[in-house]
Amino acid sequence: MADATLDAKGLNCPLPILKARKALKDVPAGGTLEIVATDPGAVADFQAFCRQTGNELLEHSEDDGIYQFLIKKTA
Numbered sequence: 001m002a003d004a005t006l007d008a009k010g011l012n013c014p015l016p017i018l019k020a021r022k023a024l025k026d027v028p029a030g031g032t033l034e035i036v037a038t039d040p041g042a043v044a045d046f047q048a049f050c051r052q053t054g055n056e057l058l059e060h061s062e063d064d065g066i067y068q069f070l071i072k073k074t075a
Helices: 015-024 042-053
Strands: 004-008 032-037 056-063 066-072
Touching: 004 015, 015 032, 015 042, 032 042, 042 056, 042 066
Parallel strands: 004 032
Antiparallel strands: 032 066, 056 066
């Protein structure tokens, strides 16, 4: 179970990333944020976001056009 969940369905780049960055501010270090999105570009976007911010992309999956991501806040 994630510490917080962000519903970014229906949003296109860069909104899912911007909303995730904001939501991560409320997640404690070591905590997790689950993001649900519909933008296919979100896969590459969240991989790059985690590389740039130092947070860890624990997992991502896709089911019928719904993308789920689990990010661990490292700092």
